[in-house]
Amino acid sequence: MFQVFCIFIPILAALFMPFFFKKVRSIHTGWFVLIVPVFLVTFYATYVPIIVDGDSVISELDWIPSLGISFVSYLDGLSLLFSILISGIGALVVLYSIFYLNRTKEQLHNFYIYLLMFMSAMLGVVQSDNTITLYLFWELTSISSFLLIGYWYNRDKSRFGALKSMMITVAGGMLMLGGFVLLSIMGDTFSIRELISQAPELATNDLFLVALVLILLGAFTKSAQFPFYIWLPDAMEAPTPVSAYLHSATMVKAGIYLVARFTPIFAQSEVWIWLVAGIGLLTLFWGSFFAVKQTDLKGILAFSTVSQLGLIMSLLGVGAISYHVNGAEDTVFKYAAFAAIFHLINHATFKGSLFMIAGIVDHETGTRDIRKLGGLMGLMPISFTIALIGSFSMAGLPPFNGFLSKEMFFKAILSITQFDLFNFSTWSILFPIIAWIASVFTFIYSFYFVFRTFTGKLKVDQLPKKPHEAPMGMLISPLILAALVITIFFIPNLVADTFVKPAVMAIQPYLYSSPEEVNIHITAWHGIHSPELWMTVGVIILGLLMFLCLSKWQKMYNAFPAKLTLNHLYDFIIYDLCDQWIGRFSALYMTGSIRRYLSFMLSSMAIIVIGTLFIKDGFKISFEEASTIHVYQIILIIVLVIGTITTVFAKSRITSIVALGAVGYTVSLFFVVFNAPDLALTQLVIETISVALFLLAFYHLPKLKKEEERTRFRFSRAFVSVAVGAMVTLVALSAHSQKFIPSIAEYYKETVYSLAGGGNIVNVILVDYRGFDTLFEITVLGIAGMAIYGMIKLRLSRKEKNYENK
Amino acid sequence: MEIVMAFVCGFLFMAAIYLILSKSLLRIIIGTGLLSHGAHLLILTMGSFKGSAPPVLSDGVTDYVDPLPQALILTAIVISFGVTAFFLVLAYRAYQEIKTDDMTLMKGSEDNE
Numbered sequence: 005m006f007q008v009f010c011i012f013i014p015i016l017a018a019l020f021m022p023f024f025f026k027k028v029r030s031i032h033t034g035w036f037v038l039i040v041p042v043f044l045v046t047f048y049a050t051y052v053p054i055i056v057d058g059d060s061v062i063s064e065l066d067w068i069p070s071l072g073i074s075f076v077s078y079l080d081g082l083s084l085l086f087s088i089l090i091s092g093i094g095a096l097v098v099l100y101s102i103f104y105l106n107r108t109k110e111q112l113h114n115f116y117i118y119l120l121m122f123m124s125a126m127l128g129v130v131q132s133d134n135t136i137t138l139y140l141f142w143e144l145t146s147i148s149s150f151l152l153i154g155y156w157y158n159r160d161k162s163r164f165g166a167l168k169s170m171m172i173t174v175a176g177g178m179l180m181l182g183g184f185v186l187l188s189i190m191g192d193t194f195s196i197r198e199l200i201s202q203a204p205e206l207a208t209n210d211l212f213l214v215a216l217v218l219i220l221l222g223a224f225t226k227s228a229q230f231p232f233y234i235w236l237p238d239a240m241e242a243p244t245p246v247s248a249y250l251h252s253a254t255m256v257k258a259g260i261y262l263v264a265r266f267t268p269i270f271a272q273s274e275v276w277i278w279l280v281a282g283i284g285l286l287t288l289f290w291g292s293f294f295a296v297k298q299t300d301l302k303g304i305l306a307f308s309t310v311s312q313l314g315l316i317m318s319l320l321g322v323g324a325i326s327y328h329v330n331g332a333e334d335t336v337f338k339y340a341a342f343a344a345i346f347h348l349i350n351h352a353t354f355k356g357s358l359f360m361i362a363g364i365v366d367h368e369t370g371t372r373d374i375r376k377l378g379g380l381m382g383l384m385p386i387s388f389t390i391a392l393i394g395s396f397s398m399a400g401l402p403p404f405n406g407f408l409s410k411e412m413f414f415k416a417i418l419s420i421t422q423f424d425l426f427n428f429s430t431w432s433i434l435f436p437i438i439a440w441i442a443s444v445f446t447f448i449y450s451f452y453f454v455f456r457t458f459t460g461k462l463k464v465d466q467l468p469k470k471p472h473e474a475p476m477g478m479l480i481s482p483l484i485l486a487a488l489v490i491t492i493f494f495i496p497n498l499v500a501d502t503f504v505k506p507a508v509m510a511i512q513p514y515l516y517s518s519p520e521e522v523n524i525h526i527t528a529w530h531g532i533h534s535p536e537l538w539m540t541v542g543v544i545i546l547g548l549l550m551f552l553c554l555s556k557w558q559k560m561y562n563a564f565p566a567k568l569t570l571n572h573l574y575d576f577i578i579y580d581l582c583d584q585w586i587g588r589f590s591a592l593y594m595t596g597s598i599r600r601y602l603s604f605m606l607s608s609m610a611i612i613v614i615g616t617l618f619i620k621d622g623f624k625i626s627f628e629e630a631s632t633i634h635v636y637q638i639i640l641i642i643v644l645v646i647g648t649i650t651t652v653f654a655k656s657r658i659t660s661i662v663a664l665g666a667v668g669y670t671v672s673l674f675f676v677v678f679n680a681p682d683l684a685l686t687q688l689v690i691e692t693i694s695v696a697l698f699l700l701a702f703y704h705l706p707k708l709k710k711e712e713e714r715t716r717f718r719f720s721r722a723f724v725s726v727a728v729g730a731m732v733t734l735v736a737l738s739a740h741s742q743k744f745i746p747s748i749a750e751y752y753k754e755t756v757y758s759l760a761g762g763g764n765i766v767n768v769i770l771v772d773y774r775g776f777d778t779l780f781e782i783t784v785l786g787i788a789g790m791a792i793y794g795m796i797k798l799r800l801s802r803k804e805k806n807y808e809n810k
Numbered sequence: 811m812e813i814v815m816a817f818v819c820g821f822l823f824m825a826a827i828y829l830i831l832s833k834s835l836l837r838i839i840i841g842t843g844l845l846s847h848g849a850h851l852l853i854l855t856m857g858s859f860k861g862s863a864p865p866v867l868s869d870g871v872t873d874y875v876d877p878l879p880q881a882l883i884l885t886a887i888v889i890s891f892g893v894t895a896f897f898l899v900l901a902y903r904a905y906q907e908i909k910t911d912d913m914t915l916m917k918g919s920e921d922n923e
Contacts, residue, residue: 596917597913597914597917598913598916599831599832599833599913599914602830602831603831606827625813627813629812629858630811630812630813631811631812631858631859631860632811633811633814634811637811637814641814641818644818644822645818645821648821648822648825648844649825651825651829651840651844652825652828652829657836660836660837660840661840664840664843664844667843667844667847668843668847671847671850671851674851674854675854678854678859678875679861679862679863679864679865679875680854680864680865680875680880680883681864681866682880682884683854683880683883683884683887686884686887686888687887690887690888690891693891694843694891694894694895697894697895697898698839698840698898700898701898701899701901701902702836704902704905704906705835705836705901705902705905705911706905706910706911721828721831721832722828724827724831725823725824725825725826725827725828725831726824728823728824728827729820729821729822729823729824729825729827730820730824731820732816732819732820732823732848732852733816733817733819733820734820736815736816736819736820736852736855736856737813737816739856740812740813740816740855740856740858743858747857747858747876747878748878749874749876749877749878752877752878753865753874753877756867757867763866763867763868764865764866764867765865765866765867765874765877766865766877766880766881766884769877769878769881770881770884770885774881777881777885778885781885781888781889784888784889784892784893785888785889785891785892787892788892788893788895788896789892791896792895792896792899795899795900795903796899796903
């Protein structure tokens with residue numbers, strides 16, 4: 005129970021932050037926040053011994069038990085690893101933000117509320133075993149990320165970036181929800197563990213592929229994979245602690261987590277393997293290629309994040325092949341999943357520290373533009389050292405942890421060439437080549453990042469501030485991360501035994517029954533004959549050469565047409581398509597003309613009714629039921645028709661009113677003819693009052709003008725009225741000719757005297773059998789009377805209203 | 811007779827719709843008047859004209875017409891009268907305030923868009 009509760013601790017703590025911010029002004033609010041992630045990381049650390057043994061812990065809190073939806077905290081190797089990353093890096097980021105954000109100038113309570121909300125959401129995503137609550141927390145990460153990116157909401161770019169990330173990640177989240185719903189329909193459960201246990205049956209379902217693609221779309225949008233990566237560079241408008249936390253270490257890895265978590269279900273499908281590995285590799289290449297083009301420090305890091313996420317994603321894809329192979333050769337694919345998790349840890353450490361350094365540079369010099377920076381090495385030695393460690397690790401150089409995971413990456417990608425399932429034999433040669441080229445670019449941008457900032461000529465006159473070393477407090481967090489970068493290189497197997505192996509077991513449960521069976525040993529030295537060593541050597545040599553002559557070939561980026569970018573496509577969809585084109589489209593039919601709306605409504609009504617009548621073969625005419633026609637009825641009909649025609653074509657007000665009156669009186673004569681004395685009476689009286697009212701009101705209205713309208717509208721008007729008239733006639737004829745149920749009138753006729761004690765059946769129906777109708781018809785009259793009185797008496801003129809508003 | 815009345819009702823509806831689709835508020839209200847006449851006659855027609863005596867009990871008569879549609883129409887007449895009266899005053903007030911009865915000109919002023 006407490007385990008589930010821990011997910012909500014940050015969000016509950018967030019409730020108190022405004023209080024601390026307002027009441028305890030002398031202490032930075034961040035210190036109070038820091039307690040939360042520090043507590044959480046210690047709490048989750050206590051689970052490590054359980055997880056190392058391959059066990060898992062589950063804790064449940066009912067939410068909507070009747071629908072099978074509950075908050076479940078399920079901690080196995082994978083979710084514990086993520087939980088520790090989230091709370092651990094969260095603690096470092098909060099510590100860093102205490103020195104980064106000014107206590108007096110910033111709205112700190114907002115910042116920490118959003119951050120704590122995000123922390124809860126992220127813990128919920130990785131621990132949820134229930135797909136519905138997983139989706140709930142997933143969207144909460146999108147929302148809190150939106151709020152954090154738009155933290156400086158008075159800046160245009162922040163708002164743009166926030167909206168963009170929201171649009172893309174929420175669209176993906178929605179699709180993912182669709183996938184979850186399909187999965188729950190197939191497996192009849194929301195529990196991921198139960199779904200995994202019925203994975204073989206799920207694969208035979210028709211909906212399987214649809215669910216697969218939808219869930220992948222959710223993962224790709226969140227993890228900034230191609231072509232959805234475009235929100236991540238724009239999200240760099242957020243404060244740097246946010247970029248370090250959300251956009252390098254945690255939120256963007258939610259998609260990675262999702263892919264890893266659902267691998268046991270979907271790995272059986274070759275579509276999954278192709279998509280995850282292929283898109284991952286494409287993203288890896290694309291991100292690393294365009295990172296070199298960036299001039300903003302955080303821009304470089306954003307594209308590098310995109311690229312590294314692609315790397316992890318492609319490794320997960322390759323790892324999924326292990327489902328299809330048995331025996332000796334499967335070890336290499338086990339290796340891929342292992343490498344993915346290992347690199348995920350490494351990336352969180354070095355990318356977090358690099359973002360923090362970018363923030364420090366921004367903080368101390370006032371700019372992040374790499375063209376203005378340079379020669380900061382002497383002024384900021386500690387930052388330089390940290391940046392060097394981070395960059396070298398990112399480039400994959402020894403003795404840093406990036407080297408180990410890059411080597412493992414090469415090894416896993418090379419192994420794919422030996423595999424001939426799903427046509428991999430023909431295309432697979434592309435995988436190591438693309439991966440190798442991407443690594444060269446990774447090397448280049450890593451060097452570009454660190455050396456353009458810290459070496460070269462110092463351009464003090466171009467910098468807004470006089471640069472100097474950051475305060476020690478700000479350096480603590482990146483120092484810890486940089487220390488981890490080196491430590492992991494020297495004790496990789498300890499990290500692997502503690503975190504990676506249980507996580508791999510969670511990703512590939514079909515291969516192992518305990519983490520000890522993941523018998524992979526990380527070594528920094530693979531022997532002189534291993535191909536991955538020579539690949540690394542090649543990366544270093546070519547990378548160095550290309551970095552040294554960067555200014556010669558960097559211009560080629562300008563050759564890319566600006567109109568053909570994905571950002572341009574996004575702007576086109578959001579601003580042109582949604583804003584303008586759809587606006588223009590609705591302006592086409594929302595003209596504000598009542599006549600037009602009425603024409604649309606009436607003609608569609610006529611078309612639907614007449615259409616249904618004939619499609620369902622409902623039209624029938626029968627003369628059997630009809631009564632005989634008398635001469636006086638014919639005369640009445642003729643009078644009625646003449647009166648109607650006069651009403652329609654009358655040129656003066658008086659004529660039309662009188663003609664309408666004539667029609668009304670003829671109708672009351674009809675009532676006489678058809679044996680309805682009460683109706684005739686009422687109709688006569690009402691018609692008289694109506695005509696008087698008409699005359700009274702029309703006396704104040706302008707004279708009738710000749711209708712001047714375009715012939716086209718005149719035609720459509722005639723058409724609509726004929727159609728409606730035809731509809732009424734056809735329906736009346738069919739209804740009259742097919743009566744299936746006899747009237748209930750007999751009952752009234754028989755009991756009108758015995759039960760109600762009356763002779764006039766119509767009146768007894770009105771006040772006795774169906775008295776409610778009469779009550780409310782009286783109400784209608786009353787309301788109409790009051791409304792008329794109000795309209796005439798209450799005259800709040802326009803001038804008075806304007807006066808009041810002022 | 812019912813067959814003929816079906817055509818008469820259709821004709822009334824047609825004329826009413828034609829008027830309702832016109833520009834002047836005045837013609838539209840007249841159109842609604844015609845529409846309610848058409849509807850009332852339609853209800854009566856659908857109740858069938860069988861029976862030769864009005865639905866008032868009298869000795870020796872068994873052949874009454876159906877009383878239920880008549881009760882319905884009576885209610886409908888009163889309601890449509892109330893609504894028409896309201897419409898008329900509304901049109902009158904609208905003309906007083908905005909000095910037009912042309913529907914194409916009644917599109918809201920600029921400050922409420």
